[in-house]
Amino acid sequence: PVGTAVLLCLALGCNSFGPRTLEATHPQYNHAISRSLDEQFLLNLVRLKYRDNPFFLEVSAVTTQQTVQHEVSASVKFASGADSLTPSGGMTYKQTPTISYAPLRGDQFLKQILSPVPLEAVLILTQSGWSVERVVSVCVERVNDLDNASNASGPTPSREPRYKKFQEMTEILRELQVADAIELGAASNGAGKEGGAGHELVLRLKPRAELAERIARLKELLGINGTDNELRLTNDFLNRPKNSLAVRTRSMMGVLFYLSHNTHVPEDHEKEGLVTLTKKADGEPFDWDTVTGKLLRVESAPGRPLNAFVAVRHRGAWFFIRNNDLESKSTFMLLSQLFNLQAGQIKTMAPALTIGAGG
Structure with a gap:
């Protein structure tokens, strides 16, 4: 009876393992991919501020293989007047995720991000x-x-x-x-x-x-x-x-440039000439907050910020959008939707980069 109970327990566990694994892992992959795409957008905005080349990677596939192995054994001990049966069982779980990336590049992608946003897209939004x-x-x-x-x-x-x-x-x-x-x-x-x-x-x-x-x-x-x-x-x-x-x-690239200018860089980066300083007609510094401050504001800090909605590290500094900056978060969401409308459907023939994410 004890051995039967062990077998039944293991069988039930195995039967419910798949659904339970889906419940546990699907939200985690969803959150991770969403956060990764947000960080990519922010990183490219910061790159444009520094006149560094932007680059886009698409997560083209996420697969994971799960295996379960179980063992059941029993030992019998014969002793005078008291025989005993000692069952034992074990289960081994292994998960092997694989993530494939595809670079967004090629002439079709370039044409899409350099072409003016259609008026129909403005209407849709x-x-x-x-x-x-x-x-x-x-x-x-x-x-x-x-x-x-x-x-x-x-x-x-x-x-x-x-x-x-x-x-x-x-x-x-x-x-x-x-x-x-x-x-x-x-x-x-x-x-x-x-x-x-x-x-x-x-x-x-x-x-x-x-x-x-x-x-x-x-x-x-x-x-x-x-x-x-x-x-x-x-x-x-x-x-x-x-x-x-x-x-x-x-164009989509013009939108990215436009929103990148209100990135507040470290003061020493300005002194080193790593970014362009916009000047008024009288020679005084121009504040881009007056143009896009109601839309998007990217701040910087020497260490990783604790109150960030999204944060990336670039050129030795952390750049981020505050978690309570709802206006910037709204524009960031709009930017993502606009990118998907304008360029997100372009598929390239570039080889995908496949990385095993470990077990």
């Missing part, structure tokens, strides 16, 4: 619940004559950018979005390919008395006639129709 102020500030570098730090779409510039009127425009758009006084969507223009119905993006204003002053200011900034409330979006600045919005978006 705003319709999915994102703040129009955040999406437009990150993705768009010019609307009509309003410049959104277009010189920030590359390596850190030496001269301060133009951005204040564009920033005011996005703040008004956000106010109107909260008040449900704007709609951004696709409208038919009756001129599609092969005789079908065509569509173009439209920003529709829904005027109300209490918002009249803000809408008037928005139109003034955009150079729009006071009576037109349906503004069609185009990317043609040379032949822009009257009362339309000519929009130029950043």
